[in-house]
Amino acid sequence: MVPSFNRRKTASAAIAAIAFSLLPTLAQAHIIHSGSGGFGSGFEHPLTGLDHFLAMFAVGLWGAQIGGRSVWTLPVTFPLIMVVGGILGIAGVPLPGVEIGIALSILVLGLAIAARWKPAEWIVLALISVFAICHGHAHGAELPNTADPADYAIGFVIATGLIHVIGIGVGLVCEKPYQGRLTRILGGLVALGGLYFLALAVM
């Protein structure tokens, strides 16, 4: 069956969206720095690790796939709970197995998207809250003594949120063509990444 013009247009938009989602990792060397430990440094931090990037991208993608309120409840909940983990990390509270938790978050989120799993909202929020604690703790423990902590915190949170927004955008665009198969394929790729990081964490 030959795709209609609209379908073709949507498919092109989906490919463009996927390509756009790869930009932050490619363009991380071009971020404007406002001095050591300022906004630029905080903005760069979540983008430098592929594991964090994949998990946050998957949160946005899953929210878009579930649809309805989840489009915004997931990306709103994740940074708020991540802060709790971040403060625990800053305070030096130990969280055993945090690397395994991060790898599992990528794997589970990827599998959920690939399987098109749409559980009740509270289950989704509870799940991503656990993952957000792991990610926040890892970031908090690595938080440097910054020259401008306010700008650093804002840059860090905005970068995290932008990855969610990219995930939402890609998810909303990819849900339309081919009955959402593109989103499921992306979920499968994210899950493969999760497997890789799990193997790294366990070994």
Next chain:
Amino acid sequence: MIARWSGPAIAVAGAACILSIVVAHPPGDDRVSAWLLWTALSVSQVLPLFGLGVALSVIPAFPAVLGGGAFVAGMFSGFAVNPNVAHWFAGPAGASQHLYLSIPISGLAAGALLIAPNAARRWLAPPFALAIGAMAAITTRLTDPTLHDPAVQRLGLFIGLWIVTAAALGMRAFHRSWFHVPIRILGSWLLASGLLYGGAAIAAKPAAIEIPSPKIQTPADRPPADIDTLFPQFDQPETMRDEERPRP
């Protein structure tokens, strides 16, 4: 037409004013100009004000105007209040860096306002705008490079009003039904950055320098010293060669 473009027009006019100030007084030569560019217009200061403007754009006109008035009243009260009030928040580490939590408090207030349900937002807007205005004024006073020049306070008031008005009018004129999604996401960013910054200030313990306690020696601890054994070289004849002298 005028209502639609008033927000962007205010944004452009304010930016032009700031640009003219910076061009007339280069930041390298003028402290106030440098403060304007690097402190008053820093991301941490602008974002809560922008958040307040966005929140005012999605509520009915009357509470929005009330909120704008409360913001101005908050700024005047922040300028009028005794600066020692800020020291109530001096407990957390690095109080001078986070300006006595004024930046996290304004971020939390703006974030909570954006993330609140629509019905609650119109009631919360005036008190939260008052708090954000007061925190903006306290930040202006604490970062004032001249310590006394009233021009800095006027500039702080101008920047606060400019950002809030331009954001509120601009977003109101171009409102779309899906705006509730990015508005809540922006609110979560403001809340998260305020919590992270404020929480980090409270949670972080400044690393204490470990100084070994000095060993206090009482006369009873010391062995009785014989003055002759302490400086044996003093007892040697002047003719003795250096290599023959006993080493201490």
